[in-house]
Amino acid sequence: MALLSTSAAYFRLALSLYMVLSLFTLLFAPAANALAYPPQQPLGEDLAGVQSLFNTLDDLANEADVSYATGPLTRSTPLETQQHLLSALRAMQEEYFVLWMGTWPTSIDWTAAVLGTHVAATLSSFTSSVSELDKAPPEEKSFTALENTINHFFSHTTTFYFGENAFSLRNQAYDDMLWVVLDWLENVKFQDLHSDLHYSSGGSSDNTTGEEWYGTQFRKSAAHRARIFWELASTGWDKTLCNGGMIWNPTLIPYKNAITNELYISASIAMYLYFPGDPIDAPFVATSTSNAPRKENPHNTTHLKAAVDAYAWLKNSNMTGIYGLYADGFHISGWQGSSNPGSQKCDVLNKMVFSYNQGVVLSGLRGLWLATGSKSYLDDGHDLISKILRATGWPQISSNKWAGLGRGGVMEDTCDSHASCSQDGQTFKGIFFHHLTEFCRHLRPQEESFLASKKAPDVDHDWDEVYRQHLKKCRSYGTWIAHNARAALMTRDEKGKFGMWWGLPFNRATVSDELVNSSTLPEGAVDYINDGATVDTKTSGPGVPRDFNDRGRGRTVETQSGGVAVLRALLQWQTSEEAS
Numbered sequence: 001m002a003l004l005s006t007s008a009a010y011f012r013l014a015l016s017l018y019m020v021l022s023l024f025t026l027l028f029a030p031a032a033n034a035l036a037y038p039p040q041q042p043l044g045e046d047l048a049g050v051q052s053l054f055n056t057l058d059d060l061a062n063e064a065d066v067s068y069a070t071g072p073l074t075r076s077t078p079l080e081t082q083q084h085l086l087s088a089l090r091a092m093q094e095e096y097f098v099l100w101m102g103t104w105p106t107s108i109d110w111t112a113a114v115l116g117t118h119v120a121a122t123l124s125s126f127t128s129s130v131s132e133l134d135k136a137p138p139e140e141k142s143f144t145a146l147e148n149t150i151n152h153f154f155s156h157t158t159t160f161y162f163g164e165n166a167f168s169l170r171n172q173a174y175d176d177m178l179w180v181v182l183d184w185l186e187n188v189k190f191q192d193l194h195s196d197l198h199y200s201s202g203g204s205s206d207n208t209t210g211e212e213w214y215g216t217q218f219r220k221s222a223a224h225r226a227r228i229f230w231e232l233a234s235t236g237w238d239k240t241l242c243n244g245g246m247i248w249n250p251t252l253i254p255y256k257n258a259i260t261n262e263l264y265i266s267a268s269i270a271m272y273l274y275f276p277g278d279p280i281d282a283p284f285v286a287t288s289t290s291n292a293p294r295k296e297n298p299h300n301t302t303h304l305k306a307a308v309d310a311y312a313w314l315k316n317s318n319m320t321g322i323y324g325l326y327a328d329g330f331h332i333s334g335w336q337g338s339s340n341p342g343s344q345k346c347d348v349l350n351k352m353v354f355s356y357n358q359g360v361v362l363s364g365l366r367g368l369w370l371a372t373g374s375k376s377y378l379d380d381g382h383d384l385i386s387k388i389l390r391a392t393g394w395p396q397i398s399s400n401k402w403a404g405l406g407r408g409g410v411m412e413d414t415c416d417s418h419a420s421c422s423q424d425g426q427t428f429k430g431i432f433f434h435h436l437t438e439f440c441r442h443l444r445p446q447e448e449s450f451l452a453s454k455k456a457p458d459v460d461h462d463w464d465e466v467y468r469q470h471l472k473k474c475r476s477y478g479t480w481i482a483h484n485a486r487a488a489l490m491t492r493d494e495k496g497k498f499g500m501w502w503g504l505p506f507n508r509a510t511v512s513d514e515l516v517n518s519s520t521l522p523e524g525a526v527d528y529i530n531d532g533a534t535v536d537t538k539t540s541g542p543g544v545p546r547d548f549n550d551r552g553r554g555r556t557v558e559t560q561s562g563g564v565a566v567l568r569a570l571l572q573w574q575t576s577e578e579a580s
């Protein structure tokens with residue numbers, strides 16, 4: 001697309017973000033009117049999938065006697081979802097991000113890395129969905145509006161490169177380091193995608209003949225940080241106990257947990273697929289690779305092997321608890337120190353279930369499939385997802401019964417209804433939805449050229465069929481995602497801030513202490529992340545309706561990121577080319 005001819009023009013325009021939004025609305029107005037609810041005319045062929053998504057949901061709601069009539073998203077079009085997503089991101093950045101500090105000051109180091117990941121991933125969703133939504137011949141103005149919006153938020157991520165507490169993070173736990181790797185790789189992925197879709201001729205990331213998007217100049221810094229942190233974290237792989245696996249924290253009693261191992265899988269395979277090489281030798285652990293990162297993506301087999309081995313270990317470790325969901329992690333019985341290491345086996349399982357432990361591995365499984373061509377990785381992912389949906393109570397959407405990871409088909413962590421979530425716990429559902437979305441997204445130009453390259457596995461004639469079946473299974477999660485997105489949207493306050501307890505709205509008429517208290521820990525589980533003991537029952541005062549999402553830590557940048565992630569998931573499902 002011809003951006004270069006318009007770039008001078010859009011700088012002159014100096015549109016405020018508000019105007020950009022109006023432009024979006026204006027430009028897409030014809031489509032929006034035609035799709036207003038109730039429909040004025042039959043929906044277009046390409047949106048039949050969206051209609052059926054919501055029809056299924058409405059049927060379920062009727063059956064369950066749950067009214068969606070007053071909720072947002074009643075038959076939302078992709079355009080409307082895109083605007084909800086933009087508002088959610090805007091609220092996240094305007095309410096919580098401070099540009100001159102280059103960070104979200106109320107975040108903590110690891111949650112900030114996750115927030116950066118959400119921003120980059122959301123920009124990828126915008127740049128992908130505009131071409132799908134705007135099927136009309138590209139209009140200069142629509143691209144200018146998109147570009148201004150994207151640059152606005154991309155600038156935040158570049159200041160965060162300097163605002164990130166990188167020096168301190170180097171000395172934190174291995175999972176903290178790996179969130180950093182995922183963040184900066186997500187940033188590189190967005191740079192590549194935006195450039196491929198709208199700038200480079202040919203759209204091949206391994207062979208760029210055209211001019212790249214200006215943002216790709218930050219590829220080097222992002223890649224450098226990703227490499228440094230991957231190398232630091234990879235020292236956490238330990239064979240002395242449990243025959244392998246990542247240790248959570250080098251300074252504590254050994255705990256081999258799901259999150260650190262899932263992160264290592266997902267970060268390692270993402271390094272293999274997307275790391276563009278790092279020409280920077282500083283500061284002290286560097287082995288420089290390529291000087292021309294973009295053209296010589298190394299697809300380093302060290303990273304591939306790390307991911308393959310880590311997943312094999314995790315799968316064989318039986319780190320699963322109720323309903324086959326990932327439990328939190330393994331202790332080693334009798335461990336008293338390296339000279340007296342006890343059983344040396346992963347034999348004491350903490351059966352606590354957290355939403356993020358069901359998510360992070362999913363993006364890793366998709367990457368492992370891309371890199372190896374082995375379908376079993378996708379099968380494992382879909383198997384896990386079906387267990388997750390069941391554990392949210394889906395499809396019994398009128399039920400208040402706690403199902404292990406939610407109720408009424410809406411995902412909840414145990415701490416949500418109790419309002420006892422810590423800052424960590426408030427970040428979990430957003431992480432889950434980010435990785436679910438990644439698992440199910442379509443191939444990007446960069447991945448297509450990887451598959452066409454010598455580095456890719458031999459793609460046999462079954463490959464297309466496997467990919468088609470994968471997308472088909474993914475599409476079947478659409479109604480569940482829409483249901484969760486709707487639930488999340490209903491927790492917003494007047495400033496557009498999302499709350500923690502998404503499961504609340506569908507049970508609003510029957511909220512009681514009993515409901516609040518009914519989310520329970522699996523037997524034998526320890527929730528060391530959230531303070532399960534303190535149940536916050538604060539009300540808003542006499543005669544004032546209780547805002548259940550104002551209890552505990554209330555609405556935060558972390559709960560906001562959950563809203564962003566679930567809307568991004570919905571947008572991807574609605575705009576998926578094969579939606580019908």
Ligand SMILES: *[C@@H]1O[C@H](CO)[C@@H](O)[C@H](O)[C@H]1NC(C)=O
Pocket residue numbers: 202207209
């Ligand atoms: C890159 O693309 C150009 C133009 O399509 C082509 O002539 C050239 O052979 C390609 N180079 C490589 C290394 O694939």
Ligand SMILES: *[C@@H]1O[C@H](CO)[C@@H](O)[C@H](O)[C@H]1NC(C)=O
Pocket residue numbers: 231287289298300301302303
């Ligand atoms: C592959 O990655 C490892 C680990 O970061 C590094 O030591 C090695 O030099 C890399 N190899 C190449 C060819 O870049």
Ligand SMILES: *[C@@H]1O[C@H](CO)[C@@H](O)[C@H](O)[C@H]1NC(C)=O
Pocket residue numbers: 316317318
């Ligand atoms: C996991 O369970 C399977 C089947 O029950 C068993 O064969 C295997 O040895 C277990 N793995 C570990 C590490 O305990």
Ligand SMILES: *[C@@H]1O[C@H](CO)[C@@H](O)[C@H](O)[C@H]1NC(C)=O
Pocket residue numbers: 513514517535
């Ligand atoms: C819910 O938990 C709170 C705090 O532990 C307690 O005071 C209250 O009695 C419980 N309510 C029910 C119905 O169990």
